[in-house]
Amino acid sequence: MNNKLFNSILSDDLSRQIAHGHETPVYVYSEEVLLRQARLAKAMPNAYGLKVRYAMKANSNTSVLRILYKAGISIDASSGYEVERALLAGIAPSDVQITAQEMPDNIGDLYRAGVLVNACSLAQLEKFGKVSPGGEVSVRVNPGLGSGHTNRTNVGGVSSSFGIWHEYLDHVFDICRRYSLTITRAHTHIGSGADPGVWEKVALMSLDMCRSLPDVAILSLGGGFKIARNEAETGADLQAIGIPLRAAFEDFYQATGRKLTQEIEPGSFLVGNAGGIIATVTDLVDTGEDGYRFIKLDTGMNDIIRPGMYGGVHDIRTLSASGIQAEKTDYLVVGHCCESSDILTPMPGDPDGLRPIELNKVNIGDLVVIAGAGAYCASMSAKNYNAFPESAELMIREDGSVQTVRRRQTLEQLMQNEINVID
Ligand SMILES: Cc1ncc(COP(=O)(O)O)c(C=O)c1O
Numbered sequence: 001m002n003n004k005l006f007n008s009i010l011s012d013d014l015s016r017q018i019a020h021g022h023e024t025p026v027y028v029y030s031e032e033v034l035l036r037q038a039r040l041a042k043a044m045p046n047a048y049g050l051k052v053r054y055a056m057k058a059n060s061n062t063s064v065l066r067i068l069y070k071a072g073i074s075i076d077a078s079s080g081y082e083v084e085r086a087l088l089a090g091i092a093p094s095d096v097q098i099t100a101q102e103m104p105d106n107i108g109d110l111y112r113a114g115v116l117v118n119a120c121s122l123a124q125l126e127k128f129g130k131v132s133p134g135g136e137v138s139v140r141v142n143p144g145l146g147s148g149h150t151n152r153t154n155v156g157g158v159s160s161s162f163g164i165w166h167e168y169l170d171h172v173f174d175i176c177r178r179y180s181l182t183i184t185r186a187h188t189h190i191g192s193g194a195d196p197g198v199w200e201k202v203a204l205m206s207l208d209m210c211r212s213l214p215d216v217a218i219l220s221l222g223g224g225f226k227i228a229r230n231e232a233e234t235g236a237d238l239q240a241i242g243i244p245l246r247a248a249f250e251d252f253y254q255a256t257g258r259k260l261t262q263e264i265e266p267g268s269f270l271v272g273n274a275g276g277i278i279a280t281v282t283d284l285v286d287t288g289e290d291g292y293r294f295i296k297l298d299t300g301m302n303d304i305i306r307p308g309m310y311g312g313v314h315d316i317r318t319l320s321a322s323g324i325q326a327e328k329t330d331y332l333v334v335g336h337c338c339e340s341s342d343i344l345t346p347m348p349g350d351p352d353g354l355r356p357i358e359l360n361k362v363n364i365g366d367l368v369v370i371a372g373a374g375a376y377c378a379s380m381s382a383k384n385y386n387a388f389p390e391s392a393e394l395m396i397r398e399d400g401s402v403q404t405v406r407r408r409q410t411l412e413q414l415m416q417n418e419i420n421v422i423d
Helices: 004-009 012-021 031-042 062-070 080-088 107-113 122-131 166-179 196-210 238-256 268-274 306-310 411-415
Strands: 026-030 050-055 074-077 096-099 116-119 136-142 182-187 218-220 261-264 275-286 293-297 316-319 328-334 350-354 357-360 367-370 392-396 402-406
Touching: 004 026, 004 031, 004 268, 004 275, 012 026, 012 275, 012 316, 012 367, 026 031, 026 268, 026 402, 031 050, 031 062, 031 268, 031 392, 050 062, 062 074, 062 080, 062 268, 062 392, 062 402, 074 080, 080 096, 080 107, 107 116, 107 122, 116 122, 116 182, 122 136, 122 166, 136 166, 166 182, 166 196, 182 196, 196 218, 196 238, 268 275, 306 350, 316 357
Parallel strands: 026 392, 050 074, 050 261, 074 096, 096 116, 116 136, 136 182, 182 218, 218 261, 293 328
Antiparallel strands: 026 275, 275 293, 275 367, 316 367, 328 357, 392 402
């Protein structure tokens, strides 16, 4: 679950070759790593069946969606637009579930087309009921427990707006009665991390809730399986997490006679360590003897915002243009946006802190590879800030060939919807 395999596939030589043929910065993904992660996810221990949905917000590139879909993974979409994007990528509506902060106005049409609906608030449930009376629905519940490494990634507990607060089930039943809705699926996602104990706790709380939801046949425990993006981090082991979960589902069956299907919804786990960014060193500056040495890159928060947004630490390696690696020194690595939060070497989990990292000494023009950039980078960034275009995305196919899966945006495309009303 770390990025060793990716770094061996996107070797120094291949990185140089790619940078020779493509403008940097460029995202590079590995089909082999995507398929390995899909296999690991599907092999998670379970009692009565497992469905894996890919949280496509992590990386919604059509080729990524299709590789995972062909590997037997369904889709979780976070907006009506993501749903439509998945459908345009050729995913069957019945393999798409929407779990959104904003329920789209065409939810009735999507539902009638076969898309599954996961209501994340009482208002959403009501909105769905009005346009689809008699329908089947899932409810996302905030079980009152939070996890995640910072407040910015925590999606459960009192400080989270995600899901229906667990004490409001009576209101859920009221709405369901009014619109003759049947709750066939239940869902929690609290960003549980790597600790099997936390996953077990969430499962027990969620199963307990399912006792009062008699028609529920599928329980989704969401995503949030932590990955190790660098040597210091520990990733989630799905085998270790799955064993107590399997026991919890079995115990639920013993107590209730109901065999629930287990669902998980990973994003990062499937794609995070399947991608990286190749960038070029554009400048080197320092702030004197007591200050820092900085590497400035031709990428930044417009391509990768995780470090500046929540102190996400990515593995960074330098490649000298000559191929000869020089002595090492400590650097802060920063992006090219005119924004002091455009940093790539934050303190772990603290975007306000700076942590120099030891790298081979570089010159302007040298290359840098930022790993762990398959999830929440191309799909979540300060796109087009400073008018930097969206970078190209490449896929290293299983056979080793490298294909473009998104072209670099042109300035014309960047401005195409603007209307000049001034003579
Ligand atoms: C509802 C839901 N499911 C799944 C995920 C995927 O999380 P991760 O990428 O941490 O696995 C998210 C992420 O925010 C989410 O909100």
